[in-house]
Amino acid sequence: MSAPEPVVALSTASVYPESTASGFELAGRVGYDAVELMVGLDPVSQDTSAVKHLSEYHQLPICAVHAPCLLITQRVWGTEPWAKLEQSAEMAAELGAPVVVVHPPFRWQRDYARTFIEGIAKMEAETGVQFAVENMFPWRAVRRDVQAYVPGLNPVEHDFANVTLDLSHTATSSMNPVEMAAELGDRLAHVHLADGSGSAKDEHLVPGRGNQPCAEFLEFCASTSFSGAVVLEINTRRSGSRTVRETDLAEALAFTRLNLVATPDFSVAPDGTIERTAP
Numbered sequence: 001m002s003a004p005e006p007v008v009a010l011s012t013a014s015v016y017p018e019s020t021a022s023g024f025e026l027a028g029r030v031g032y033d034a035v036e037l038m039v040g041l042d043p044v045s046q047d048t049s050a051v052k053h054l055s056e057y058h059q060l061p062i063c064a065v066h067a068p069c070l071l072i073t074q075r076v077w078g079t080e081p082w083a084k085l086e087q088s089a090e091m092a093a094e095l096g097a098p099v100v101v102v103h104p105p106f107r108w109q110r111d112y113a114r115t116f117i118e119g120i121a122k123m124e125a126e127t128g129v130q131f132a133v134e135n136m137f138p139w140r141a142v143r144r145d146v147q148a149y150v151p152g153l154n155p156v157e158h159d160f161a162n163v164t165l166d167l168s169h170t171a172t173s174s175m176n177p178v179e180m181a182a183e184l185g186d187r188l189a190h191v192h193l194a195d196g197s198g199s200a201k202d203e204h205l206v207p208g209r210g211n212q213p214c215a216e217f218l219e220f221c222a223s224t225s226f227s228g229a230v231v232l233e234i235n236t237r238r239s240g241s242r243t244v245r246e247t248d249l250a251e252a253l254a255f256t257r258l259n260l261v262a263t264p265d266f267s268v269a270p271d272g273t274i275e276r277t278a279p
Contacts, residue, residue: 006226008256009034009063011192011233012045015245020045021054028058030249036064036101036231039088040073048091055095063229064099064132064190065092081105081112082119089127099130099190099229101164104149113150117159124161132190134164135180137172140200156180162189166233167212168204171196177217181224188226192233193218193256204235206248207255218259230256 010032012023020042027035037051044050046068055062067088068076077084088100102120105113120131136153147153153173155163163184169192170177181188195210196203207214221230232252239245 006191006221006260007033007063007229008253008260009036009229009231010249010253011036011038011066011231013038013040013066014232014234014236014249016235016237018242018245020051024054024058024060026246026249028060030246030253032060032232032249032253034061034063034229036066036229036233037062037091037095037097038066039068039076039091040070041076046076048094051091052095062092062095062097064101064231065095065097066101067103069103081109085123085131089123089129089131092129093127097129099132099162099164101134101190101192102131103134103136104151104153104155107148107150109150117151120160130162130189131160132162132164133158133160134166134192135169135173135175137169137202154180156183161187163187164190164192166192166194167207167214167217168192168194168196168202168233171198171210171212172200172202174198176213178213178220181217181220188221188228190228191221191226191230193230193252194232194234204233206234206252207232208251214255215259218256219261219263222260222262230260232256 010027012020015023015026024035039045065088067085077087092100105116124131133155135155136149139148151158165177165188167177193207195205195207195212195214197210234252236245236248239248
């Protein structure tokens, strides 16, 4: 029996500064399979009943809940990080989402960071929800990089059962996403697909507009029977109009569907590209 094809979803963060409701509307109009909910400053994103209504109205399932762990969401659902993750898991369970996306702790969250690896494993066991820890990137300061995350920005190196791999973050941190995915194996639970140029900024470009091996990465996922969700998390803040934003979302979806196709046979070269070994 063949593995199920990955779901191609849209993060509601991709339509910012438009609303969570607009994220569902555009995902449905463009043709995405599902939605990843970014719990943010929009009150609707924090309200399980409101989100469930949007999901049912647009007939779009929710593949993941992104916990409010960004700098700008540090006060959403309070300031105690474990309580925020518990609430994220409760929301995910009510919405039928199998995954909660979480960032590693900031360095100044010492108590939280001290037991983060063990605590995530415990929460997964207790809730039945996958807490997929996301790879991050160094903060660039004058003449040096600042390591802002504990136990580190690369979850591949730590004992997490489930990982989210973000290709905009690999661009900023100069990491190879195909090599990371190969090393993760079954621990790769969730994907944030975007592109980047390798600059100090976390760009979240439309796939194909940067230097990341987005096409090769998608081929790798298809060829290794990845069955999680591939979530388009792109930055459309500078689109300038609803029409241009919708065009960007459609281009991102078309790129993903075009390249999320298995190769006949391949091996992963040292530079992370896929080498085909059969015609």
